[in-house]
Every structure is written in C-alpha cells, then in structure tokens.
Amino acid sequence: MDTTLEPEAGPVLSAGRRWAALAVLCAAVLLLAIDGTVLALAVPALTASLAPSAEQILWIGDVYSLALAGLLVPAGNLADRFGRKRVLLIGAVAFGAASLLAAFATSAEALIGARLLLGVAGAALMPSTLSLIRNIFPDPVERTRAIAVWSTAFGAGSAIGPLTGGVLLEHFWWGSVFLINVPVMVLVLISGFRLLPESRDPDPGRFDVLSAVLSMAAIVPLIFAIKHLAGYGPDGVALGCLAAGLAGGVLFVRRQRRLDAPMLDVGLFRAPAFSGAVAANVISIVALTGLLFFFSQYLQFARGLNPLRAGLAELPATLASMVVVAVIGVAVTRLGRGRAIALGLAVASAGLAGVAAAATGPYPWLALALVPIGLGIGLSMTLTGDAIVSAAPPRKAGAVSAITETANELGVVLGIAVLGSLLTAVYRARIDEGAPAAVRDSLGSALRVLPAGSPGAEAARDAFVAAMRTTSLVAAGLTAGAAVLAWALIPSGRSVR
Numbered sequence: 001m002d003t004t005l006e007p008e009a010g011p012v013l014s015a016g017r018r019w020a021a022l023a024v025l026c027a028a029v030l031l032l033a034i035d036g037t038v039l040a041l042a043v044p045a046l047t048a049s050l051a052p053s054a055e056q057i058l059w060i061g062d063v064y065s066l067a068l069a070g071l072l073v074p075a076g077n078l079a080d081r082f083g084r085k086r087v088l089l090i091g092a093v094a095f096g097a098a099s100l101l102a103a104f105a106t107s108a109e110a111l112i113g114a115r116l117l118l119g120v121a122g123a124a125l126m127p128s129t130l131s132l133i134r135n136i137f138p139d140p141v142e143r144t145r146a147i148a149v150w151s152t153a154f155g156a157g158s159a160i161g162p163l164t165g166g167v168l169l170e171h172f173w174w175g176s177v178f179l180i181n182v183p184v185m186v187l188v189l190i191s192g193f194r195l196l197p198e199s200r201d202p203d204p205g206r207f208d209v210l211s212a213v214l215s216m217a218a219i220v221p222l223i224f225a226i227k228h229l230a231g232y233g234p235d236g237v238a239l240g241c242l243a244a245g246l247a248g249g250v251l252f253v254r255r256q257r258r259l260d261a262p263m264l265d266v267g268l269f270r271a272p273a274f275s276g277a278v279a280a281n282v283i284s285i286v287a288l289t290g291l292l293f294f295f296s297q298y299l300q301f302a303r304g305l306n307p308l309r310a311g312l313a314e315l316p317a318t319l320a321s322m323v324v325v326a327v328i329g330v331a332v333t334r335l336g337r338g339r340a341i342a343l344g345l346a347v348a349s350a351g352l353a354g355v356a357a358a359a360t361g362p363y364p365w366l367a368l369a370l371v372p373i374g375l376g377i378g379l380s381m382t383l384t385g386d387a388i389v390s391a392a393p394p395r396k397a398g399a400v401s402a403i404t405e406t407a408n409e410l411g412v413v414l415g416i417a418v419l420g421s422l423l424t425a426v427y428r429a430r431i432d433e434g435a436p437a438a439v440r441d442s443l444g445s446a447l448r449v450l451p452a453g454s455p456g457a458e459a460a461r462d463a464f465v466a467a468m469r470t471t472s473l474v475a476a477g478l479t480a481g482a483a484v485l486a487w488a489l490i491p492s493g494r495s496v497r
Contacts (some may be wrong), residue, residue: 010011016135021195022146024188025129026153028092031184032122033157037065037167038177050106064280067119068126069409070220074212076127076402079264081207084128084135085198089189091124096185097100103175114178124154127402134389135199139279139328147389148325148382149168154408155378156318163311170308211255211263215247219406226417233488239278264403273338273387276489278407280341281384283482285411287475288377290419291317295355298468301443302461303363316367320374324382331379343381345483348376352476356469380486387490419471426467 046052052060079087098121133150137143168176222245228238254330255264266276285296292314299310329339353370387403424442431440439446439460446460 007306009269010099011069017195018142018146020191021136021197022133022149024192024195025132025177026150026307027184028088028125029129029150029187030153030157031181031188032125033176034155034161034164035118035122035181037083039064042165042169042174042177045113045169049174050105050108051113052111053112055107055320056112059107060115061113063426064119065409065413066114066220066223068122069223069406069413070216071120071123072127072402072405072409073215073219073264076131076405077207077212079124079131080200083198083200084132085192085196087124088132088196089192091121092185092189092192094121095125096182096189099178099181099185105175110327111364112488115137126405130389132196136197138301144328144332144382144386145325147386148328148378151378151385152318152321152324152380155321155374155381158317160311163308163314166306166311178412206256206261208259208261208263211259214248214252214255215263218245218252219248221245221248223410223413226413229421229497231419268403272489273491275487276338277384279343279405280345280380280412280482280486280490281388281404282414283478283485284345284348284377284380284384285408286415286418287352287479288373288381289412289415290471290475291355291373292353293416293420293473294395294423294468297443298359298464299449302465302468304423313363313367314372317374317377320371321378323375324378328379328382330400332383337387338421338486338490338492340492341380341387341490342420342483342487344376344379345479345486348380349476349479350375351485352472352479355474356476359465359472361468380482384486419475423467423471424471427463430463430466460480 020182037185043057043061046060047057069469075087095118097116098117102111102118105111105114130150133143133146137146142292164180165177168180221241225238225241225245228235232238252264253266256264256266269278295314296310299313305313328340331343335343351369351372353376354372355366358365358369360479363405385404427443428440433440435456438449439456443460443464447457450457
C-alpha cells in the first residue's frame with residue numbers, strides 16, 4: 001500500500017517495515033555498485049566474442065558512468081516531482097531490461113547502447129534510494145544508522161564487484177556479469193512495491209528543461225575530461241572537454257540563482273559545513289576507489305592470487321565498514337559530527353599508510369591495515385552523506401541526494417584517474433627505458449610476455465609494488481588533508497543534530 005507523505009513529516013511506519021524497506025534500497029545500491037566494477041574482468045572474454053575496436057572498448061566502460069553521473073541531478077528532481085518510489089521502480093524495470101540487452105548483445109555497438117541504458121536506469125535508481133531513506137527514517141539517530149547501512153552496501157558492492165565477476169567468468173560466459181542483475185531487480189521491484197512508501201514534493205514548481213541540459217553539459221564533459229586525461233594526458237580533447245564542463249557549470253549555477261524554484265539549491269554550497277561535507281565525501285571515495293583499483297591488481301599480479309582469492313583478501317575492509325553501524329551513534333554523541341568525520345578520515349589515512357608499510361610483508365599485516373581503512377571510510381562516508389541529505393527539507397530530498405550520488409561518481413572517476421595515473425607513472429619510471437612496450441605498459445601485460453620467474457618479471461613486480469606503496473602514501477596524505485578540512489569546516493555539536 002502506498003502512503004504519500006507530508007513534506008516535512010516523516011512516514012509513520014513500523015520499525016520492522018522501516019528496516020525491511022531499507023533492505024530493499026540497499027539491494028538496489030549494492031547491485032549498482034557491483035555493476036560499476038564487475039565489467040573490468042569481463043573485457044578479455046567479450047573482446048574475443050564481439051571483437052570491439054580499442055575505442056569501442058573504452059566506450060563500453062565509460063558510457064555507463066557518463067550517463068549515470070550526467071543524469072543524477074535531473075533524475076533526483078524528477079523523483080521529487082513524480083514520486084521517489086515510482087521513479088525507483090521504473091528505474092528497476094529499466095535496469096533489468098537493459099541488463100538483458102547487455103548480456104545477450106551480439107555486437108560492440110549493441111553492448112555500448114545497452115550500457116548507456118544501464119546508466120540512464122541507474123540514474124533513476126540512485127537518488128531515489130537515498131532520498132527515500134531521508135523520508136522513511138524521520139528520527140535523526142536512526143536515520144544516521146540507516147545511512148551507515150546504505151554506505152556499507154555501496155562500499156561492499158564496489159569491493160565485491162571484481163570477486164563476483166571472477167566467480168562468474170570461471171563458470172559462465174561474459175554476459176553472465178550482466179544477467180545477475182535481473183533476479184535482483186525483480187526482487188527489488190516486487191518487495192519495493194509492497195514495502196516502500198511513496199513520497200514527493202507537493203509543490204515542485206515547473207520542471208526546467210534548460211537546467212537539466214546545463215547540468216548534463218557541466219558534469220558529462222568534466223567526467224570525460226578526467227577519464228581522457230588519465231588515458232592520454234593533457235591533449236586538446238581533454239582540455240576542450242574540461243573548458244566545456246566548466247562553462248556549463250557556470251551557466252547552470254547562474255540559472256539556478258535566477259529561478260524561483262531551482263532544480264538544485266546552489267546556495268547550500270555557501271555553507272562551510274555543507275561544502276566541507278561534499279569535499280570530504282569526494283576525497284573518501286577517491287581514496288577507497290583508488291585503493292580498490294590498485295590493490296586488486298597488486299593481489300593478483302604481485303602476489304599471484306586468482307580473482308576469487310583476491311576478492312576474499314579484500315574482505316577485512318568490507319567487514320570493518322559494517323562495524324560502523326554499531327559505533328556511529330557513540331562516535332557522533334561523544335565527538336560531534338565534524339570531529340567524528342575527521343576521526344574516520346584520520347583512521348583511514350593511517351590504514352592506507354599501513355598498506356604501504358605492509359606491501360612486502362605477509363598477508364596478515366595487510367589484513368590488519370585494511371581494517372582501519374574500512375572502518376574510517378565507512379564512518380566518514382556515512383556522516384558526510386547524512387550531513388548532505390539533512391541539509392535540505394524532506395520535500396527536496398531527491399535533488400539534494402543527487403549531490404551525494406554525483407560526489408560519489410566524481411570520486412570514483414578521480415580515484416581511478418588520479419591514483420591510477422600516479423601508479424602507472426611511478427611504475428614506468430622504475431622500468432628500464434629499453435624494455436619492451438608491453439613491459440612498460442603495465443604489470444599485467446609484462447607478466448604475459450615475460451617468462452615466469454625470470455629476472456625481468458621479478459623486476460616488473462618490484463616496480464609495481466614500489467608504485468603501489470607510493471600511491472598508498474599519496475592516498476593517505478589526501479585523506480589526512482580531508483580530515484583537517486572536516487575538522488575545520490563541519491560543526492561538532494555533541495549530538496547528531
């Protein structure tokens with residue numbers, strides 16, 4: 001049964017239904033996070049099957065994140081307007097259908113189109129999950145715990161994506177990494193229809209098409225520029241896209257300031273607490289995504305683990321992030337929000353430094369270093385997300401939730417682009433300039449052309465480990481800087497609100 005909520009009053013739901021509804025939302029966000037990382041392992045298999053060009057391979061990977069990030073703000077606004085439950089369920093149907101198209105694609109062009117549709121459907125799903133939490137849990141303390149569970153699902157999905165892909169590809173064809181989406185989305189559709197309450201903005205104003213276009217004109221070129229910089233360096237394409245994105249952003253902000261009912265209240269960013277929370281959230285995702293990007297390669301190429309064992313080796317971080325649900329209330333009560341976020345980032349920074357120190361040691365030391373990373377990032381992501389979604393009234397939950405999701409997507413792209421580029425640069429600097437191009441390209445390609453156990457292969461491994469340690473220390477420094485930022489900008493009253 002649907003219950004349309006009053007704009008400022010929380011839904012009157014039993015505790016059991018609230019947490020059951022949260023489980024539905026977490027299932028959706030878990031699958032979306034998995035879908036963002038599961039494809040990487042399937043590239044060799046789908047390349048053999050579909051024979052895509054090098055450019056098409058890039059678009060198969062990039063078009064999903066470009067569509068997702070570009071449409072988050074308009075989709076959040078539409079959810080506020082037409083109903084967050086309705087938009088989420090429509091997104092679930094579309095995501096399942098697009099997954100079927102991707103799984104059985106017979107050409108590279110068809111797969112690119114299916115990935116584009118997956119990004120559009122994901123944009124409908126993501127803001128609705130967080131905005132529904134904003135309305136389902138009116139109690140501030142309970143809502144903070146709910147967002148902790150949501151954040152854990154997001155982080156866990158990113159972490160187990162490669163593990164899931166590895167297991168599926170060992171037994172099935174490449175399309176199976178998309179086919180697993182279908183039963184989960186059917187479950188989300190059925191249980192969401194029964195459990196989720198409906199909520200919307202009762203006075204949304206006119207939908208401004210130009211604002212939607214400008215938001216996409218700002219975000220899509222910016223994301224593309226970052227990805228292009230990572231792959232090709234600062235060429236004309238990257239700089240042109242960067243300039244176009246900045247121009248689109250300026251025009252979008254100017255239009256929002258002139259509208260009586262803006263798509264996004266850009267005035268929120270004038271508050272140091274809000275802008276500090278967004279910045280800390282982005283840096284948290286940068287550190288987490290960067291770690292997952294190079295740590296998975298380290299475990300498989302430098303330590304010789306298969307994808308399944310590598311995924312299991314990363315579990316300490318995921319398990320530690322789950323502990324946040326139990327400790328977050330105490331942390332906020334004792335420290336206040338700003339100091340708790342700063343503490344989480346500082347703990348994560350120490351864990352990243354620990355990864356650098358333990359890179360050449362036995363695995364148990366690495367596992368111990370992963371624990372503070374999962375705990376610290378989980379704590380900071382939860383509280384920054386809570387600060388962002390609590391900054392606006394419940395009737396605007398979809399639009400403000402889109403800020404969190406956009407920050408997450410930007411953090412993912414920056415994490416891979418910045419830290420991944422740094423890793424590659426340090427690796428190549430330690431490889432002899434006369435080495436074959438495949439050896440200089442990456443450790444994975446080096447191990448394919450060099451004999452196992454040869455001095456060249458060992459030198460490539462040593463170069464990669466050194467690069468991984470450097471990258472971990474840089475990520476630790478970024479996270480420590482974010483801790484200082486959170487301490488200075490985000491208030492620390494001795495209560496959740």
